[in-house]
Amino acid sequence: MMLSEQSIARMKEVVTKYPSRKSAVLPALTIAYRQIGHLDDDIYNEISEAIEIPAVEVAEAATFYTMFPKQPRGKYLIQVCHNISCALLGADGLITYLEQKLGIVKGETTPDNLFTLISVECLGSCATAPMMQINNDYYENLTRESVDRILKELTEQAQAEDEA
Numbered sequence: 001m002m003l004s005e006q007s008i009a010r011m012k013e014v015v016t017k018y019p020s021r022k023s024a025v026l027p028a029l030t031i032a033y034r035q036i037g038h039l040d041d042d043i044y045n046e047i048s049e050a051i052e053i054p055a056v057e058v059a060e061a062a063t064f065y066t067m068f069p070k071q072p073r074g075k076y077l078i079q080v081c082h083n084i085s086c087a088l089l090g091a092d093g094l095i096t097y098l099e100q101k102l103g104i105v106k107g108e109t110t111p112d113n114l115f116t117l118i119s120v121e122c123l124g125s126c127a128t129a130p131m132m133q134i135n136n137d138y139y140e141n142l143t144r145e146s147v148d149r150i151l152k153e154l155t156e157q158a159q160a161e162d163e164a
C-alpha cells in the first residue's frame, strides 16, 4: 500500500464534489503524485479502489499527461525548453552545461535524488529564451552564471529543509 490514509481520505472527499466519479480521476492522480512523487500500476490500482473507477481508466488518464511520471523523479524537476526560440538562443548548450554540471544526461536523476533533467517543448516563454522550468517556477534569460546561481540556491534550500 503506497497511498497514505490521508491521501485516500482526500480522494474520497474529492469524489463527492463531482457529479461523475470519472471527473475525480485527475484530482486523485494529483493527490497521489504529490504524496509519492511518481505513479505506477500498483498506485493506479490503489486510486481505482479509492475512487471506485476501473484501473484502466485511471491508467489512461495518468499516461496521457507528462506531469504524472512512472519513474521517481528528483526533488527538483528541471525542464529545459528546446524549441525554436530557446534553441536559437543556446538551449542545446545550456542542456549540455546542465548535464556536465549535474553529472547526468537528459532523462536521468542525480544520485542524491535532488535533480532530474529533461528537455521539453515550448513552455510559452519564448520572449525570455533560453528558459527552463523547475517544479512550478520559470527561470528565464538563462546564462551559465544564472544556472550556477539557481542550482546553488536550490541545493542550499534542500539542505536547509533537510536540517529543519
Ligand code: FES
Binding pocket: 081, 082, 083, 084, 085, 086, 087, 121, 122, 123, 124, 125, 126, 127, 129, 131
Ligand atoms: S521556444 Fe522556449 S519557451 Fe517557447
